[in-house]
Amino acid sequence: MSEQTACVRTVAIRAERQGKGYGRMLMAGLEKFASQHRVKRLLVNAARDAVGFYEALGWAVIEAGGENPVLTKELRTRPQW
Numbered sequence: 670m671s672e673q674t675a676c677v678r679t680v681a682i683r684a685e686r687q688g689k690g691y692g693r694m695l696m697a698g699l700e701k702f703a704s705q706h707r708v709k710r711l712l713v714n715a716a717r718d719a720v721g722f723y724e725a726l727g728w729a730v731i732e733a734g735g736e737n738p739v740l741t742k743e744l745r746t747r748p749q750w
């Protein structure tokens with residue numbers, strides 16, 4: 670979305686594999702990739718049912734109203750040296 674802010678889209682784990690930690694692993698990889706590209710802040714327009722998933726991973730709701738609540742997570746970027 671900008672040099673330091675990226676938007677997460679289309680996060681999904683196959684129904685029969687949900688609840689086994691794959692979503693957490695997927696997001697950990699995504700956060701690492703984003704940090705390596707100097708992204709400082711992630712945003713997501715979440716499905717209502719998925720808000721608890723993001724909160725469990727340290728995301729915070731910044732817009733609760735509407736069909737798709739908006740959540741954000743600040744990332745630690747890689748040291749520059």
Ligand SMILES: CC(C)(COP(=O)(O)OP(=O)(O)OC[C@H]1O[C@@H](n2cnc3c(N)ncnc32)[C@H](O)[C@@H]1OP(=O)(O)O)[C@@H](O)C(=O)NCCC(=O)NCCS
Binds near residue numbers: 690693
């Ligand atoms: C949301 C989704 C990606 C989560 O993936 P997952 O592999 O089932 O999640 P994990 O097993 O890695 O769970 C990670 C943590 O989130 C929690 N969690 C997962 N789904 C949750 C939900 N719907 N509500 C509340 N908490 C949830 C788990 O309890 C777990 O917490 P813990 O590690 O503290 O016990 C998956 O359920 C999915 O694909 N859902 C349908 C599509 C969807 O809604 N995508 C999001 C669009 S924004």
